[in-house]
Amino acid sequence: MEDYPELLPLLTVTSGPMRGASFRVRIGPLVIGRAPTADVVVDDPHLSRRHAAVRQADGGVALVDLGSTNGTWLNGRRVSGVEHLADGDVIRAGRTELRYFDPGLARTDPVGLRIDALPRGKRTTTVPLPAAVPRSRRPLDGELVEGR
Numbered sequence: 001m002e003d004y005p006e007l008l009p010l011l012t013v014t015s016g017p018m019r020g021a022s023f024r025v026r027i028g029p030l031v032i033g034r035a036p037t038a039d040v041v042v043d044d045p046h047l048s049r050r051h052a053a054v055r056q057a058d059g060g061v062a063l064v065d066l067g068s069t070n071g072t073w074l075n076g077r078r079v080s081g082v083e084h085l086a087d088g089d090v091i092r093a094g095r096t097e098l099r100y101f102d103p104g105l106a107r108t109d110p111v112g113l114r115i116d117a118l119p120r121g122k123r124t125t126t127v128p129l130p131a132a133v134p135r136s137r138r139p140l141d142g143e144l145v146e147g148r
Contacts, residue, residue: 046094
C-alpha cells in the first residue's frame with residue numbers, strides 16, 4: 001500500500017484551527033499533539049503535547065489516547081484503550097475534530113459526506129445513480145405542439 005499513497009487511509013481536520021488539512025495514515029504511529037515533534041502538530045491549547053496516536057494494526061487502523069489531560073473522543077465516546085476506526089469515524093482531541101476516511105471502504109468521501117444511507121450491517125458496495133429528470137426541450141421545426 002505504501003507504493004500507492006492515495007490508497008492509504010486519510011485523517012482530515014474538519015473543525016479547529018487547521019480545518020481542511022489532511023494526513024495519510026502510514027505504517028508507523030501518527031502522533032497528534034501540540035509538540036513540535038508530533039507528526040500532526042495542532043495549534044490547539046486544549047491538546048496535550050502528545051495527545052493521541054493513529055496507526056495501522058491488524059488489517060485496519062487503530063486510535064489510542066496517549067494519556068492526554070482532556071481525553072480523546074471517538075464518535076462522541078471517550079477513548080479508553082485501543083479503538084479500531086471505521087470509515088467516517090470522527091475523532092475529537094481538544095477542540096479539534098478529524099474525520100477518518102479509508103479509500104478501501106469508501107463509505108464516505110474525504111470530508112465525511114455519506115455515500116450511502118444504509119445501516120452499517122446492510123451497506124452495499126454500489127451507489128444508486130440519481131433518477132433522470134426529464135428536461136424540457138424546444139420543438140423542432142414543423143413539429144406539432146399541443147396547446148399551440
